[in-house]
Structure formats: C-alpha cells, structure tokens
Amino acid sequence: MTAVPQREVVSYFALIPAAGVGARMGAAGPKQYLPLAGKPMLRHTLQAFLDCAAIAHVYVVVSAADGYIDDVVADCGKRVTVLRCGGATRMESIRNGLRALDAHGEDRILVHDAARPGLTPALIDKLIGEAGANPAGGLLALRVVDTVKSTRTGRVETTPRDGLWLAQTPQMFPYELLLRALEQAPDPEAITDDASAVEMLGLSPQLVEGHPRNLKVTLPADVGIATLYLTHEHL
Numbered sequence: 001m002t003a004v005p006q007r008e009v010v011s012y013f014a015l016i017p018a019a020g021v022g023a024r025m026g027a028a029g030p031k032q033y034l035p036l037a038g039k040p041m042l043r044h045t046l047q048a049f050l051d052c053a054a055i056a057h058v059y060v061v062v063s064a065a066d067g068y069i070d071d072v073v074a075d076c077g078k079r080v081t082v083l084r085c086g087g088a089t090r091m092e093s094i095r096n097g098l099r100a101l102d103a104h105g106e107d108r109i110l111v112h113d114a115a116r117p118g119l120t121p122a123l124i125d126k127l128i129g130e131a132g133a134n135p136a137g138g139l140l141a142l143r144v145v146d147t148v149k150s151t152r153t154g155r156v157e158t159t160p161r162d163g164l165w166l167a168q169t170p171q172m173f174p175y176e177l178l179l180r181a182l183e184q185a186p187d188p189e190a191i192t193d194d195a196s197a198v199e200m201l202g203l204s205p206q207l208v209e210g211h212p213r214n215l216k217v218t219l220p221a222d223v224g225i226a227t228l229y230l231t232h233e234h235l
C-alpha cells in the first residue's frame with residue numbers, strides 16, 4: 001500500500017512587535033502602554049490572540065529596557081512569552097523576534113502591531129481561513145474607497161487609480177519564508193511591512209479584507225477612535 005504523505009501539521013504563532021517609542025503620538029511614554037478603555041493598549045492586542053483558539057502561542061518583542069511589560073502580561077498565563085530583543089526599527093524587532101522563536105519552517109507566524117488594539121479573534125480566524133494555506137502568506141488590508149493623491153511637495157503629482165489597498169496586520173507567513181525574506185532584504189530601512197520583504201522575493205501574499213476597527217494608533221487623534229471601537233464591540 002502506498003503511504004499517504006502526511007500533511008505537515010502547522011502551528012500558528014503571533015509575534016507582536018512592541019518595542020517602539022511612539023514618537024508621532026508624543027506621549028510621555030511608549031504609546032503601546034497608553035490606557036485605552038481602562039487597559040494598556042497592548043493588553044487589548046494580546047487579548048485578541050488569547051481569545052483565538054487557533055493561536056498556539058503569543059510572542060511579544062519589547063526593548064531590553066522596557067519597564068512596563070511585566071505588569072501588562074502578569075495575568076496572561078503561559079501562552080505569552082516576552083522577548084526582550086527589540087531593535088532600532090520595526091523590521092529589526094521582528095527579525096530579532098523570529099530568530100528567538102521555537103518554530104518550524106511551515107509554521108505560520110502572524111506579525112501584528114501592538115498599536116492595533118482593535119483586532120478581534122474573528123479577524124484572525126478570517127485571515128487564517130482565507131490565506132493560511134497560501135505558501136506566499138497573506139495579510140489583512142482595507143480597500144481604498146477615497147481617491148488617492150500622491151505628492152512630495154504638497155501639490156498633486158499623481159492620482160494612483162485602481163487596485164489600491166491599505167495594509168493592516170496581522171501579516172501571516174510561513175516561518176522559514178518570513179525569516180529568509182527579512183534576512184535577505186536588500187534595504188531593510190525601506191521595508192515598512194513584512195509583506196514587502198516577501199514581495200522582494202517575487203512572491204505575492206494574499207490580501208484579506210480587514211476592518212477599520214483594526215486601525216494603527218499612530219497620532220493623538222487615533223486614541224479616541226480606537227477607544228470608541230474598544231467600547232463598542234459591535235462596531
């Protein structure tokens with residue numbers, strides 16, 4: 001009898017880069033620890049993964065000198081591991097985190113910004129369901145509904161047309177592919193999301209419709225919007 005090739009059972013891990021300083025927020029401390037709806041922003045982000053049964057483990061990358069994280073994860077249980085290997089850029093933090101992970105080549109890594117606290121378990125399941133089998137990975141994103149203008153001078157230079165999406169996170173990839181993409185990236189400074197590094201290898205990650213509630217809290221005005229979503233689960 002011919003042996004049936006066993007499909008490798010993969011695990012899904014979350015990797016949360018949380019080693020930024022939040023310069024654009026201009027707060028007294030790192031924005032990922034700002035209180036939103038009664039909890040630090042990062043705690044909301046962690047809970048979305050803890051409430052998702054598909055996620056085997058959550059890794060959080062913080063700066064070596066981070067003095068906040070221990071209190072934030074105190075009630076998270078054993079499914080969260082803190083990695084004190086944050087780097088000077090988001091990409092460095094993620095690459096350092098990947099190197100510290102105990103994962104296999106085909107395991108899926110879901111990289112998600114600590115600064116996107118509006119993520120829900122349903123959105124995580126949607127990404128896994130629609131792109132989990134794609135060897136090139138996938139990411140949550142929003143179709144652009146406004147007209148887009150591009151400029152470096154303040155005056156319109158171009159009006160990019162069709163097929164525009166706004167990338168969100170999680171961005172999910174096979175562990176081996178993502179680590180290779182980040183290590184081989186010719187200009188890490190130019191890479192602002194993980195999918196870009198994978199695209200540089202000639203692959204096309206799948207876009208999966210996300211949700212406005214999954215916004216990245218970047219500027220002071222974003223705090224109120226994020227709080228609105230966090231206090232109105234039905235939105």
Ligand SMILES: Nc1ccn([C@@H]2O[C@H](COP(=O)(O)OP(=O)(O)OP(=O)(O)O)[C@@H](O)[C@H]2O)c(=O)n1
Pocket residue numbers: 016017018019020021022023024025031032061086087088089090091093094113114115116216217218
């Ligand atoms: N060296 C860095 C820079 C950013 N991040 C993380 O990457 C996510 C998205 O980055 P961004 O929104 O730019 O956060 P900051 O870099 O903190 O913000 P700013 O650019 O305004 O300083 C955040 O959760 C941030 O903590 C990180 O882990 N390591």
Ligand SMILES: C[C@](O)(CO)[C@H](O)COP(=O)(O)O
Pocket residue numbers: 090113166167168169192193194216218
């Ligand atoms: C990864 C990302 O959230 C996708 O939109 C975005 O590129 C992060 O950019 P930032 O400048 O590091 O916040």
